[in-house]
Amino acid sequence: MILVFGFLFNFNFVLAHLDSGKDIIKNGYIIDFGFSPTHAVSLTPENFAVNLVNETSEKLVDVTSIWTRISLSDEVVFSGEFFSKNASLPFTFTFPSGGNYSIDFQFRNNGEVVESQTFYLDVKDANSIDTIYYVLGFVVLFGLLFLKNYFFRKKLKELGYGKK
Numbered sequence: 532m533i534l535v536f537g538f539l540f541n542f543n544f545v546l547a548h549l550d551s552g553k554d555i556i557k558n559g560y561i562i563d564f565g566f567s568p569t570h571a572v573s574l575t576p577e578n579f580a581v582n583l584v585n586e587t588s589e590k591l592v593d594v595t596s597i598w599t600r601i602s603l604s605d606e607v608v609f610s611g612e613f614f615s616k617n618a619s620l621p622f623t624f625t626f627p628s629g630g631n632y633s634i635d636f637q638f639r640n641n642g643e644v645v646e647s648q649t650f651y652l653d654v655k656d657a658n659s660i661d662t663i664y665y666v667l668g669f670v671v672l673f674g675l676l677f678l679k680n681y682f683f684r685k686k687l688k689e690l691g692y693g694k695k
Contacts (some may be wrong), residue, residue: 549578555648559586562636562648571654573626583618583638583646591617594645598637603630612639629656 552565561584571577583592597620601609608627613620618638626632632654637647 549580552580553650556586557648558646560584560592560646561586561589562646564634564636564648564650566652571626571652572657573629573654574657576623576625577654578621578623579634580619580621581636582620591619592638592645594618594638594640595642596639598635598639600633600635601626602633602635603628608632626654629654629659 549565549567551567551569552563555562555564561582563580563582563584565580567578581597583594583597584590585592594615594617596612596614597618598612599609599620599622600607601624609624613622620636630653632652634650634652635647636650638645
């Protein structure tokens with residue numbers, strides 16, 4: 532029990548990975564980015580977590596703020612600076628529409644950039660997904676009704692009800 536407890540808490544940082552994510556090793560740091568759910572859909576809240584970790588010590592890097600920008604092509608849909616206690620940032624964001632978004636992070640210490648990284652996330656449009664599900668639902672429903680009708684008529688013929 533003590534061995535398991537020691538192993539579990541040997542890491543001095545919290546992994547950002549939620550349902551999905553990516554680690555970038557860069558300039559002696561690990562930029563740990565995670566999001567949930569795995570398949571982002573517009574108009575639905577998406578949870579994020581990002582950490583800046585020292586690659587050697589695996590401890591969180593001490594920064595005063597994390598500047599974040601979320602963009603779709605040339606349109607900035609969110610930009611702000613988070614003042615976290617350490618280099619770990621959990622947040623929730625709802626994308627206004629589908630598309631390939633860039634999510635930029637700058638880890639800052641008293642205004643000076645310690646490290647930065649851009650991640651990309653493909654967000655599905657909620658309206659197009661709903662339409663696909665409705666169409667697929669109708670196709671499945673009509674297919675099942677066709678099969679039911681086919682086997683029902685076949686059974687009636689076997690019982691002699693379809694003959695004149």
